[in-house]
Amino acid sequence: MNDDVAIRARGLTKRFGTLTAVDNVDLTVRKREVYGFLGPNGSGKSTTIRMLCGLMRPTAGEIDVLGYKIPRDAEALKRRIGYMTQRFTLYEDLTVGENLDFLAAVHELTRAAARTRITELLERFWLADRRNQLAGTLSGGQKQRLALAGTVLHKPDLLFLDEPTSAVDPQSRREFWESLFELADMGTTLLVSTHYMDEAERCTRLAILDHGRVVADGTPHDLMANLPGRTLLVEADKPREAQRSLKDLPGVIAMAQIGTSLRVLAKAGADFEQQVAERMKSAGLVAQVHAIAPNLEDVFVVATSNSKDTNHAAA
Amino acid sequence: MQLRRLGSIIVKELRQLRRDKLTFAMIIGIPTMQLVLFGYAINLDVRHLEAGVLDQANTARSRELIAELAATEVMKLGKPLQSPEQVDAALRSGEISAALIIPPDFETRLERPDRPAAQIVVDGSEQVIQAAARQLAAFPIYKNTGWTSRTAGIEVVNFYNPQRRAAVNTVPGLVGVILTMTMVLFTAIALVRERERGNLEMLIATPVSPWELTLGKVLPFIGIGLVQVTIVLLLGKLLFDVPLRGSLLELYASALVFIVASLSLGVFLSTLATSQFQAMQMAFFTFLPQILLSGFMFPYAGMPVAAQYVAEVLPLTHFLRLIRGIMLRGASIGELWHSLAALGVFIVIVLSFAVSRVSKRLD
Ligand SMILES: Nc1ncnc2c1ncn2[C@@H]1O[C@H](COP(=O)(O)OP(=O)(O)O)[C@@H](O)[C@H]1O
Ligand SMILES: [Mg+2]
Numbered sequence: 001m002n003d004d005v006a007i008r009a010r011g012l013t014k015r016f017g018t019l020t021a022v023d024n025v026d027l028t029v030r031k032r033e034v035y036g037f038l039g040p041n042g043s044g045k046s047t048t049i050r051m052l053c054g055l056m057r058p059t060a061g062e063i064d065v066l067g068y069k070i071p072r073d074a075e076a077l078k079r080r081i082g083y084m085t086q087r088f089t090l091y092e093d094l095t096v097g098e099n100l101d102f103l104a105a106v107h108e109l110t111r112a113a114a115r116t117r118i119t120e121l122l123e124r125f126w127l128a129d130r131r132n133q134l135a136g137t138l139s140g141g142q143k144q145r146l147a148l149a150g151t152v153l154h155k156p157d158l159l160f161l162d163e164p165t166s167a168v169d170p171q172s173r174r175e176f177w178e179s180l181f182e183l184a185d186m187g188t189t190l191l192v193s194t195h196y197m198d199e200a201e202r203c204t205r206l207a208i209l210d211h212g213r214v215v216a217d218g219t220p221h222d223l224m225a226n227l228p229g230r231t232l233l234v235e236a237d238k239p240r241e242a243q244r245s246l247k248d249l250p251g252v253i254a255m256a257q258i259g260t261s262l263r264v265l266a267k268a269g270a271d272f273e274q275q276v277a278e279r280m281k282s283a284g285l286v287a288q289v290h291a292i293a294p295n296l297e298d299v300f301v302v303a304t305s306n307s308k309d310t311n312h313a314a315a
Numbered sequence: 316m317q318l319r320r321l322g323s324i325i326v327k328e329l330r331q332l333r334r335d336k337l338t339f340a341m342i343i344g345i346p347t348m349q350l351v352l353f354g355y356a357i358n359l360d361v362r363h364l365e366a367g368v369l370d371q372a373n374t375a376r377s378r379e380l381i382a383e384l385a386a387t388e389v390m391k392l393g394k395p396l397q398s399p400e401q402v403d404a405a406l407r408s409g410e411i412s413a414a415l416i417i418p419p420d421f422e423t424r425l426e427r428p429d430r431p432a433a434q435i436v437v438d439g440s441e442q443v444i445q446a447a448a449r450q451l452a453a454f455p456i457y458k459n460t461g462w463t464s465r466t467a468g469i470e471v472v473n474f475y476n477p478q479r480r481a482a483v484n485t486v487p488g489l490v491g492v493i494l495t496m497t498m499v500l501f502t503a504i505a506l507v508r509e510r511e512r513g514n515l516e517m518l519i520a521t522p523v524s525p526w527e528l529t530l531g532k533v534l535p536f537i538g539i540g541l542v543q544v545t546i547v548l549l550l551g552k553l554l555f556d557v558p559l560r561g562s563l564l565e566l567y568a569s570a571l572v573f574i575v576a577s578l579s580l581g582v583f584l585s586t587l588a589t590s591q592f593q594a595m596q597m598a599f600f601t602f603l604p605q606i607l608l609s610g611f612m613f614p615y616a617g618m619p620v621a622a623q624y625v626a627e628v629l630p631l632t633h634f635l636r637l638i639r640g641i642m643l644r645g646a647s648i649g650e651l652w653h654s655l656a657a658l659g660v661f662i663v664i665v666l667s668f669a670v671s672r673v674s675k676r677l678d
Contacts (some may be wrong), residue, residue, distance in 0.1 A: 050677060053520050054676075055516065055519060055675075055676055055677050056522060056676060056677050056678045057676065057678060071676075074675075075675075078521055078522050079522050082520075083517070083520035085513060085516050085517050087513045089512065089513040089516060089517040090513050090514075091327070091331065091514060092516065093330075093331050093334045093335070094330060094331065098327070098330060102323050102324075102326075102327045103521075105319050105320055105322070105323030106320055106323065106324075106518070106521045106522070106523050107521060107522065108317065108319070108320065108522065134334075150517075159455070177669065179593070242550065254430060
C-alpha cells in the first residue's frame with residue numbers, strides 16, 4: 001500500500017437485512033488530509049466510519065487503514081486512531097478532569113504523561129476552568145471540545161469525527177474547525193462527516209454520500225468547477241412569478257429565491273442562460289439573467305439528483 | 316489485561332456510583348426493607364388467634380387441656396361459649412377464628428385411641444389459620460399418649476415459638492435472596508446502560524479488552540455485595556437475635572463466592588438485553604425460580620424431582636445450603652465443599668460464556 005494513503009476502501013458495502021446502508025463505496029484518503037463526508041441523514045456516513053474503525057464488519061469490500069487490514073487488524077489499529085462518536089458519549093456523571101483521566105488510563109498513558117497532556121489539552125480547548133464541572137452540565141460547544149480532547153489524548157495519527165458540530169452554535173463551530181486545522185497542521189489525518197455545506201467546503205477533499213453511495217468526490221474547488229454555466233442568477237422585479245414561469249422549463253434541477261433574486265440550477269446543456277432569458281421575456285417579466293459561480297450546495301444537489309436519475313433508470 | 320486500565324475502570328465506576336443517589340439508596344434500602352418485611356410481616360406462624368371455648372365436659376382434665384393450649388399462645392382462648400350454635404355464630408361473624416370444643420364424653424374418649432377426644436373448629440377461609448390449627452392438631456392429645464401425664468411442656472414451648480423460629484430460618488436465606496436480587500440486577504443494568512448511552516461505542520474504539528471492561532464493571536459490586544451481607548447479618552442479630560454458630564470468616568468467604576456467581580449471571584444477562592428495561596425483566600425472570608426453587612420459600616425435599624434438578628443449577632440453592640449450614644448448624648466450609656464447588660463451576664461456565672459474548676463490535 002502506498003505510504004501516502006491513510007485509508008483505502010474498495011467495494012465497501014454494509015447491509016442491514018434488506019436495507020443497503022453503504023453501497024459499494026470506493027474511498028482513498030491521503031495522509032494529512034481533512035477529508036469530508038457530506039451527506040443527508042441516513043446516507044451511510046456513520047456506518048462507513050464504523051466499518052473503517054473496525055467497529056462493524058462490512059458485508060463486502062476491502063479496507064486498509066494505516067496499513068492495517070480491517071476488520072482483521074482492528075485491535076492494532078485502535079491504538080492509532082481516535083473516534084469521536086456522533087452523540088456525546090463521554091460520561092455525563094463524571095467531571096471534565098475525571099473523564100480525561102479515565103481515557104488517559106484506557107490509552108495506557110503513564111500517570112505523569114497523562115497529567116501534562118491533560119493540562120495541555122484543557123488549555124488548548126479552553127476547558128481549564130471547567131476541570132471540576134460534571135460533563136453533563138457543559139454547553140454543547142464545551143461538550144464537543146471535551147470529546148475532541150478525549151479523542152486526541154493519545155496523539156492518534158488518524159481521527160474519525162462523526163458530525164462533530166451538529167449540536168453546536170455557529171461561533172463554536174468556527175472555533176471547533178480552527179482546532180481541527182491545528183491538528184491537521186501537526187500531521188494528523190482527519191475524516192469528518194457533516195451535513196453543513198460551509199464545513200464541507202473547508203475540507204481538502206470530500207465525498208458526497210447519498211443513499212449509501214459516493215455520488216461525487218474530489219476537492220471542493222474541482223467539484224464546483226465541474227459545473228460551468230449551470231448556475232444562473234435571475235434578478236427579476238417579481239421573483240416569485242419568475243420562479244413560477246420557470247417551473248416547467250426542461251432542464252431546471254432546482255430553484256431557490258435569495259432575497260429579491262432567483263438562483264437557478266440547470267442540467268448540463270447548451271445555452272441555458274439564453275433559454276431562461278427567453279422564458280422571462282415571453283412571460284412579460286423584466287429580468288436580468290447571468291451565470292454565477294456554483295457553490296457546494298449546487299454540487300450536492302446535482303450529485304444527488306443524478307443518483308436519483310440512475311435509480312429511476314435502474315427501476 | 317492491563318492493571319492500570321482495569322483500575323481506572325473501577326475508579327470510574329465507583330465515582331459514578333457515588334453520584335447515583337438512587338442506586339446508592341437501593342444498596343442500603345433493599346436489604347433493610349427486605350429484612351424487616353420478611354422478619355416481621357411475612358410471618359407464616361400465628362399467635363394470639365382469637366378463639367372461643369365450648370367446654371361441654373367441664374372436668375378437671377378438660378380445664379387442664381384448656382390451660383395447656385392457652386399457654387402455647389397460638390390461640391387466645393378468651394371467649395367462653397355455651398352451645399354449638401354460639402360457636403357457629405361467633406365464627407361466622409369473624410369474632411373468633413377458631414374454637415376449641417370439648418365434648419361431654421371427653422373423659423371416656425380419652426381412653427379410646429381411635430376417636431379424637433376434642434375438636435378445634437377453624438375458619439377455613441384463612442390459609443394461615445388453617446396451617447396454625449394443623450400445628451395445634453399435632454398436640455399430643457390426639458395421639459392419646461396421655462398428655463396429662465407429661466411433665467412440664469418444654470416440647471410444646473419450643474414448638475410454639477413461632478415468631479422466633481421464622482426469623483432464625485429466614486434471615487440466612489434472606490442474605491442469599493437480597494444478593495440475588497441486587498447483584499444480578501445492578502450489573503446487568505450497569506452494563507446495558509453503558510451500551511444504551513453510547514459510552515460503549517466510544518470505549519470499544521480504544522484498546523480496552525472485553526475482560527477489562529467486564530471485570531472493571533463488576534469488581535466494585537463485590538464490595539457492595541459484602542456491605543449488604545454485613546447489613547443483613549447485623550440487623551438479623553440486633554432485631555431477631557439470629558445466631559451464628561459457624562465461622563464468620565467462612566460465612567463471608569461463601570458470600571463472596573455467591574456474589575461472584577450472581578455478578579456473572581448479571582454480566583451474562585447484559586449481553587442478551589438491548590435496553591435497561593429488558594435487563595430488568597430478565598433479572599426478574601431469573602429471580603423468580605431462584606426464590607421459588609432454591610429452598611427459600613418451599614423445602615427442597617418436598618419438591619418434585621424435576622424441580623430439584625432445576626434447583627441444582629441455581630446458585631441460590633447452593634448458597635442457601637452453605638449459609639444455613641454455617642449459621643444454623645455450625646458446619647464448616649470443608650463439610651459443605653460440594654456446594655462451594657457447584658458455585659465455582661457455575662461461575663467459570665457463565666462468566667466465560669458471558670465475556671466471550673462481550674464483543675468489541677456493534678454488529
Ligand atoms: N445497526 C443498524 N441496524 C439497522 N439499520 C441501521 C443500523 N445502523 C444504521 N442503519 C441504517 O442505515 C442507514 C444509514 O445510517 P447511518 O450510517 O447512521 O447514516 P448517517 O450517519 O449518514 O445519518 C440508515 O437508513 C439507518 O437507519
Ligand atoms: Mg450518522
